[in-house]
Amino acid sequence: MTATDTVNPAGATAPAAQVGAPTRHTVAPRSALKARGEQITLTMVIMIPLAALAAAVPLLWDRWISPRDVIIAVAMYAITGHGVTVGFHRYFTHRGFRTSRPVRVALAIAGSMAIEGPVIRWVADHRRHHAFSDRDGDPHSPWRYGPGFRALTKGLWHAHIGWLFDVEQTDQRRYAPDLLDDADIVRVSRLFGLWATLSLAAPALVGGLWGGSFEAAVQAFFWASLVRVCVLHHVTWSTNSICHVAGKHPYRSRDRSGNVWPLAILSMGESWHNLHHAEPTLARHGVRPWQVDSSFYLIKAMETLHLVHEVRWPDPQRLQAKALPK
Numbered sequence: 233m234t235a236t237d238t239v240n241p242a243g244a245t246a247p248a249a250q251v252g253a254p255t256r257h258t259v260a261p262r263s264a265l266k267a268r269g270e271q272i273t274l275t276m277v278i279m280i281p282l283a284a285l286a287a288a289v290p291l292l293w294d295r296w297i298s299p300r301d302v303i304i305a306v307a308m309y310a311i312t313g314h315g316v317t318v319g320f321h322r323y324f325t326h327r328g329f330r331t332s333r334p335v336r337v338a339l340a341i342a343g344s345m346a347i348e349g350p351v352i353r354w355v356a357d358h359r360r361h362h363a364f365s366d367r368d369g370d371p372h373s374p375w376r377y378g379p380g381f382r383a384l385t386k387g388l389w390h391a392h393i394g395w396l397f398d399v400e401q402t403d404q405r406r407y408a409p410d411l412l413d414d415a416d417i418v419r420v421s422r423l424f425g426l427w428a429t430l431s432l433a434a435p436a437l438v439g440g441l442w443g444g445s446f447e448a449a450v451q452a453f454f455w456a457s458l459v460r461v462c463v464l465h466h467v468t469w470s471t472n473s474i475c476h477v478a479g480k481h482p483y484r485s486r487d488r489s490g491n492v493w494p495l496a497i498l499s500m501g502e503s504w505h506n507l508h509h510a511e512p513t514l515a516r517h518g519v520r521p522w523q524v525d526s527s528f529y530l531i532k533a534m535e536t537l538h539l540v541h542e543v544r545w546p547d548p549q550r551l552q553a554k555a556l557p558k
């Protein structure tokens with residue numbers, strides 16, 4: 233890969249040389265460094281929801297929660313979570329389907345509301361993950377420090393949270409040129425602060441109006457903003473950490489990605505991660521009927537409603553060819 237090449241968003245389905253094999257290029261290109269203020273904001277974005285989750289247990293015990301809070305939290309989790317899995321991941325990163333401009337923008341906004349960073353940065357990091365998965369250059373491999381208990385514990389921490397504090401950023405011009413050339417997506421990406429604020433404020437507003445009191449607004453903010461953001465963050469990061477260490481490997485992939493069934497519902501199908509690395513552009517990750525994949529159900533429904541088209545569905549023959557002997 234030369235300095236002017238860009239990474240194929242199709243990820244690992246392309247020959248290794250096309251996606252940046254480390255044999256010719258051991259260090260991934262990076263550009264600007266993250267500012268100190270950004271690091272502090274990131275610490276707060278991680279720590280405040282985590283503190284809320286820690287406080288949630290005794291509050292749950294005290295019954296400081298209502299069905300209203302649960303409904304708002306689950307709705308926000310589903311909207312923002314699928315914004316990431318269907319929008320940021322399967323659509324923007326891997327182009328698993330095509331859609332209209334309004335749906336494209338809506339997916340970018342819904343994903344931004346998960347507060348996992350602006351869409352262009354998310355996509356650039358994830359394409360780099362596929363280009364170098366579990367090798368030198370992968371932004372978040374748990375195998376970074378090698379095998380063995382101590383190295384792997386350190387690596388799991390790095391893959392889960394540590395990598396977010398990496399001051400060196402992925403080169404967006406190289407890994408996401410298609411998005412940088414789209415004025416609407418650049419605008420959505422730049423307005424990240426607005427989507428994050430909306431994501432935190434909307435549950436409080438809905439909860440307050442629904443419950444008719446200030447306390448109802450505070451309660452909804454606690455559960456459907458802070459706790460919801462925390463749970464979704466850790467589920468998303470678990471795909472980077474746990475799903476590259478644990479799980480089954482029914483398909484041939486170039487890395488250590490595994491299918492981790494206990495995370496299937498919460499991760500909205502993303503924990504069928506071995507299949508995903510074997511066939512990155514597929515819009516469906518849980519390819520067996522019993523493999524729960526709510527992102528697939530949503531894309532299927534959107535296809536039926538003609539909201540998306542040219543969906544890349546699994547080809548049984550290709551899957552068979554990639555299957556490893558049991």
Ligand SMILES: [Zn+2]
Pocket residue numbers: 361365471472476489505509
């Ligand atoms: Zn992965």
Ligand SMILES: [Zn+2]
Pocket residue numbers: 321325326358362508512
């Ligand atoms: Zn991916």
